[in-house]
Amino acid sequence: MPINEPSANLPLADVLRAANGLVAAKLIEDWALGGALAAIYYVEPFTTYDADIFFIPADKGLTAGIPAIYAHLQSQGWQVEREHLVVRGFPVQFLAAGGLTEEAVREAERIEFEGVPAKVFRAEHIVAIAASVGRQKDKARIEQLLQQADLDKTKLENILQRHKLKLPML
């Protein structure tokens, strides 16, 4: 099926394969799945309208190599819609990692999804990132992870302390 043909299913394998392709093309150093889809790795499924791929740039300049990433994916049939790259009708954001999110990429869990090797943020990092952002939906995500994920409390405390973060009142 051509890469820009809308899919009835969520085309996550295509997203992960493309991220691996960016590493192979030396456009990024490393990457991991973050955001809602990473949370869903640990909690019940819920509706989300995009995928967040956090990457460690190979290009340490101001643009983090984003123009080259867009050009590479567009040459493979991906489309651009505002801040998203779109594959099979599903929007994907490529976000340059730094600080806490860079640590989350480096320490992400290795998984395989439909035969595609991938990395997904650890639950403790997802909680810490949500605590650092602090919107209402981030508080809901923290609550969901605390209730449903098998969190390593010591690891979470350590991350929160090192990044000077506190869990919000729930």
Add this chain to the structure above:
Amino acid sequence: MKLEMRQKLAREPFAEKIRKVGQLIRLAKTFPRRAAKSPPAAK
């Protein structure tokens, strides 16, 4: 939904959960939320 049921869903394989997210997205597109009707104006 009960917490036990939600925890059971959380333990399902990732591929199965992603399949369900796809279903939820399709449902949301088929039946988009409508804005709540405003109450009739007072006469």
